Each structure stands twice: as structure tokens, then as C-alpha cells.
Amino acid sequence: MTIRHLQLNSSVLRDPKAIAKFMTDNSIDVACLQEIAYPIGSSSPLPELLGSEFNYVEGVHYHHVKSNQSIGVAVISKFPIVDVVRLYYNTSDYSPKTISENDNFVGTIINDSPQDIYQGSRGIRHAVKSRCILSVLVQTSNGLLRVVTTHFTVSDVCTETMQMFEMSQLLKSFVKNATDVPTIFSGDLNIRAQSYSVEKIKEELTCHTEELTDTLSKTHIAKKTDFPSGLAIDHVFSKNLKHLSTRMQDVDFSEHKALVSEFEQ
Incomplete structure (x- = not known):
């Protein structure tokens, strides 16, 4: 069977209606979304907009008090969801941080202004964020499929940081040591x-x-x-699947391009 997958940074969930429409119009089976955002204590509008055709699971990275937003990632699937795992990084209690004005280097850590001073130090300011690696096991007609997503913390002009490498180690270890099933991983990794x-x-x-x-x-x-020119920071990976294609598509509801991939299971 052919599985159509969407990778998209939603730009702080700028237009959830457009995302839901894109998924339907492009016959998306599974999607990995970053920058799911909504007021703290509220919930994402996406499940209602997607309707009963899709199953929705999210993993919250952190709660940002200054902007009153919870920020996270989500996996959306037409297939039934069997299991969900949330791995947390850079948080002392392995759950989403609540980031307040009293935390060091907080600044505007969601959408940086180009006028902010010390642009070369974005990696230091954004290092306060906790991160979630979200793994969802779904049941297709051909068996189990694992769909994984996360969002690496940004740095200046997407320079690689130790946090990125440590999250990569955690991700690799998880996939290697989990039950060996076909896997799709995608996310905004903020690096080449x-x-x-x-x-x-x-x-x-x-x-x-x-x-x-x-x-x-x-x-x-x-x-x-x-x-810098020639910088692709959104990435798609797989294991034990036949990769058929990945194409980029410009959209007007995100600051990132949509990546649509097809796999054969």
C-alpha cells in the first residue's frame, strides 16, 4: 500500500483551517506538524477541524507564560492509533517546562525579531526550551507503522548545537531499541x-x-x-519502507514549505 506523508512547520499554527484543507485536498494519510500553538490551558483547534476522518495526537514542548502559549508537535493519522510515546529532553522532571519572565535569556523565544540584539546568540537564548519527541504507532492494512516527529531548538542561521546532537542521539537510540516496525520520522531540525x-x-x-x-x-x-543560501532545515527519514518520492510545495499558510512524501509499505 502507498502511504502519503506530510511534513510541515505550521508557523505557530497560523491557519489551522488551511492545514486541514491541505490534508484533505492532498489525500494525506499521516502528518507530522511542528509549532502547534494555543493558549495555555486550552486545546488545539485542529482535531475539530479535521473531523472524524483523522486521529490527532500531540506532544507539548513547553508553556511560554509571556505569550500565553503552549507550543508542541502533533501527529495526525487516518489510521487507528495503537500507542503513543512522548520522550522529553532538557527538562528536570521529564515533562513540559513552564517558561516565565524570570528564566534566563528568555526574550522573544517563539518568533524572534530581526531587530533583536545579539542575533548570533539565538542558540543561547532558545536553549531554555524543553523538547518533546513524539512517537505514534498506527495500524495500517499492511501492519504497524511508527510515525515520529520533533522540532530541534533553533540557533543563529541554523548553526548546529550540542542540544541538536543530543536529541539526535536520543532519537536514534529510541528507534534502534524500540520494536522493529516500519518507521517514518520527520521534523523541523533547524540544520542542514x-x-x-x-x-x-x-x-x-x-x-x-x-x-x-x-x-x-x-x-x-x-x-x-x-x-545563508542553500539551506534546507525540514527533513524526512524512514526505516523499513520503500521511499517513492518527496516533493516540496509552497503554501501561503506557513513560513515553511510543505514536504509531501510517498512510501510503500
Whole structure:
């Protein structure tokens, strides 16, 4: 069977209605979304917009008090969900941090302003964030399928950081030591495929985005400053699946391009 997969950073869930429509119009079977955002104590509008055709699971990274937002990732599936695992990184109690004004280097840690000082130090300011690796096991007509997503913490012009590498090690270990079933992993990793972190993930999964050159939209805030050309930061990987294709598609409801992949299970 052919499985159609969507990888998308939703740009702080700018237009959830458009995302739901895109999934229906493009016959998406499973999706990995980043920057799911909604007021603290509330819930994502996506499940209601998607309707009964899709199953929705999310993993919250952290709660940002200044902006009154919970930020996380989500997996959406047409297939029944069998199991959910949430792995937490950079948090003392293995659950989402609540980040307040009293935390060091907080600043505007969701959408940076190009006028912010010390742009080269974004990696330091954003290092306060906790992160969730979300793994969802679904049941297709051909057996079990694991769908995994996360969002690496950003740094200046997407320079690789130790946090990225440590999360890559955690991700690789999880996939290697979990039950051996076909797996799709995708996310906004904020680094090039040519990096130590992606190389670490490739020890366990195959990367299908090594040849992509730019996964950001023309209006992305990074391109207003010193954005390096030829930078693709959204990535798609798989294990024990036949990869048929991955294509980029410009959309007007995100600062990132949508990556639509097809796999054969």
C-alpha cells in the first residue's frame, strides 16, 4: 500500500483551517506538524477541524507564560492509533517546562525579531526550551507503522548545537531499541542534512531530504537578515519502507514549505 506523508512547520499554527484543507485536498494519510500553538490551558483547534476522518495526537514542548502559549508537535493519522510515546529532553522532571519572565535569556523565544540584539546568540537564548519527541504507532492494512516527529531548538542561521546532537542521539537510540516496525520520522531540525546530528540519525534511518536546497518560504523572517543560501532545515527519514518520492510545495499558510512524501509499505 502507498502511504502519503506530510511534513510541515505550521508557523505557530497560523491557519489551522488551511492545514486541514491541505490534508484533505492532498489525500494525506499521516502528518507530522511542528509549532502547534494555543493558549495555555486550552486545546488545539485542529482535531475539530479535521473531523472524524483523522486521529490527532500531540506532544507539548513547553508553556511560554509571556505569550500565553503552549507550543508542541502533533501527529495526525487516518489510521487507528495503537500507542503513543512522548520522550522529553532538557527538562528536570521529564515533562513540559513552564517558561516565565524570570528564566534566563528568555526574550522573544517563539518568533524572534530581526531587530533583536545579539542575533548570533539565538542558540543561547532558545536553549531554555524543553523538547518533546513524539512517537505514534498506527495500524495500517499492511501492519504497524511508527510515525515520529520533533522540532530541534533553533540557533543563529541554523548553526548546529550540542542540544541538536543530543536529541539526535536520543532519537536514534529510541528507534534502534524500540520494536522493529516500519518507521517514518520527520521534523523541523533547524540544520542542514550535512551535519553531525543528521549523520547520527542516519545511522538508524534513511534521510530523503539530502538533496533539498531550501525548505523555507520566501517571506520567512530569516531571509530578511543574513540567511545563508542553500539551506534546507525540514527533513524526512524512514526505516523499513520503500521511499517513492518527496516533493516540496509552497503554501501561503506557513513560513515553511510543505514536504509531501510517498512510501510503500
